[in-house]
Amino acid sequence: MKYYLGLDNGGTATKAAVFDESGREVAVAGMDTAMLVPRPGFTERDMEEMWEANCQVVKGALAKAGITGEEIACVAVCGHGKGLYLWGKDGKPVRNGIISTDNRAWRYPVKWKEDGTEEQVFARSCQHILSSQPVSLLAWLKDNEPGVLDKTQWIFACKDYVRFRLTGEAFAERTDYSGCNLVNLHTGAYDPELLGLFGLSECMEKLPPLRYSTDICGHITKEAAQKTGLKEGTPVAGGAFDIDACALAVGVTDEEHLCMIAGTWSINEYIRKEPVTDGSVMMNSFFCLPGYYLVEECSPTSAGNNEWFMKTLLPELREECRKTGRSVYEQMNQWVGEIPTEEFCPVYLPFLMASNVHPNACGSFVGISNFHTRKHLLRSVYEGVTFSHRYHLEKLLKTRGEAPKSIRLAGGAARSPMWTQMFADVMKLPVESVQVNETGAFGCALIGAAASGAYPDISSAAAGMCRISEPVLPDPARSAIYDEKYQLYCKTIESLDGLWDSVQEYKDAH
Numbered sequence: 001m002k003y004y005l006g007l008d009n010g011g012t013a014t015k016a017a018v019f020d021e022s023g024r025e026v027a028v029a030g031m032d033t034a035m036l037v038p039r040p041g042f043t044e045r046d047m048e049e050m051w052e053a054n055c056q057v058v059k060g061a062l063a064k065a066g067i068t069g070e071e072i073a074c075v076a077v078c079g080h081g082k083g084l085y086l087w088g089k090d091g092k093p094v095r096n097g098i099i100s101t102d103n104r105a106w107r108y109p110v111k112w113k114e115d116g117t118e119e120q121v122f123a124r125s126c127q128h129i130l131s132s133q134p135v136s137l138l139a140w141l142k143d144n145e146p147g148v149l150d151k152t153q154w155i156f157a158c159k160d161y162v163r164f165r166l167t168g169e170a171f172a173e174r175t176d177y178s179g180c181n182l183v184n185l186h187t188g189a190y191d192p193e194l195l196g197l198f199g200l201s202e203c204m205e206k207l208p209p210l211r212y213s214t215d216i217c218g219h220i221t222k223e224a225a226q227k228t229g230l231k232e233g234t235p236v237a238g239g240a241f242d243i244d245a246c247a248l249a250v251g252v253t254d255e256e257h258l259c260m261i262a263g264t265w266s267i268n269e270y271i272r273k274e275p276v277t278d279g280s281v282m283m284n285s286f287f288c289l290p291g292y293y294l295v296e297e298c299s300p301t302s303a304g305n306n307e308w309f310m311k312t313l314l315p316e317l318r319e320e321c322r323k324t325g326r327s328v329y330e331q332m333n334q335w336v337g338e339i340p341t342e343e344f345c346p347v348y349l350p351f352l353m354a355s356n357v358h359p360n361a362c363g364s365f366v367g368i369s370n371f372h373t374r375k376h377l378l379r380s381v382y383e384g385v386t387f388s389h390r391y392h393l394e395k396l397l398k399t400r401g402e403a404p405k406s407i408r409l410a411g412g413a414a415r416s417p418m419w420t421q422m423f424a425d426v427m428k429l430p431v432e433s434v435q436v437n438e439t440g441a442f443g444c445a446l447i448g449a450a451a452s453g454a455y456p457d458i459s460s461a462a463a464g465m466c467r468i469s470e471p472v473l474p475d476p477a478r479s480a481i482y483d484e485k486y487q488l489y490c491k492t493i494e495s496l497d498g499l500w501d502s503v504q505e506y507k508d509a510h
Contacts, residue, residue, distance in 0.1 A: 002073040006444030009079035016057035017441035018065040023465030025436040029060030041103040047093035058228040069230035074448035076237040078245035079159030082132040087154040101353040105136035126185040126284035167218025172208040173238040179285035213288035214451040237451035245443025250408035251466040253459045258404040262413035266302035268392040297392035299356030303412040335375045348384030360500035387489040406430040410439040425478040430471035
């Protein structure tokens, strides 16, 4: 029996999962790393702590699977996109890693849009500019932390840093770097003129060589083997941006289905053979299937809001569930189910970390009365997150000739039958998921299976290993109610648009 190991590094969660050659999830191990918030809008992590976490979860997954490292045929890594991980010329991290929810550089995309830079950038990269992308963060570091770039040897994306620590070899996998405004999407290569537009020409030599998802990008070193339990010399594939890995995991290998990932970020995407170049979508990037582009609408406005609500406003429920052994998420789903769909709950804008409507928009409950309980507010969060996905979906649907056959759902919402049904009702499309828990790591396993030769390509690996669930169908009556609520959501966004700059001015002044 061959086994494949997938590593998935989110904003704070680090997970390793072992899959067999049939696609069965054999074992999972995970742990969190601390999110460091040195200032409002800044989100960072200790890169050494992150590396140690990867070592620990690999050990844990192997132990739970009851196998040794010698039985792993291939390793692949995925991780959050955007953000920034700098490796120094002294063989150490230059500074803390910056997570994709960071918003410190929000002024740079605004400035670049106003002065015409963004239009020139889009012509080359087919992407709008986000504050959490490496280009914005590098520009901010250049202006605010002098000397950092001089100390930098390699500019890494999250998963490419982890793979570097596993193998000692520096490479840049294409799905990640083409989603960072660092690659010319027409040539498939780094573009000096593109970096010049950002004022970052000196960074060209710090970008690692580009590789494909299924390229073998090194082998487990002796040191990494000792720390992880993997066998020295085990091949490590290029891996993928986590949104690509999740799309693979739910069997998106053609243009018929659309993928939604409800994690920290609201990811809404489909693949096609040409990028959308009219500026109507946020992102185009290379997909991990040769010949396909990933068309994406995204923002950090998804199930991370649910985590915040649970940790901040339900501390006693968490403790009660811990004592009784019940899942706090199951209890939360039950609470939401107790509130009728038609009942008015406060409109929730899921903008705790950033927004898809205004660079300074904040999370908000609008319409609270003394009738409302925490159960109502929790349902507001579920609805607001789902509406944010629909906000992105509507942009994507305008770029397609026909509607997708289904939405393939991944992330935390996919593990909740109640929330999955809400997605189907709000989007008015069938919703399917895959029969594994760790979709990002599973996508890595598919890549590893193709990279090691078990399958001729990734599409074949997905066809042989993916198990898609029965579709959850939308209910027309509930869809009509959600249409009304969604209109309230959109009106709330429009009504508050003039407020956010004043809120930011107050924050900056104090």
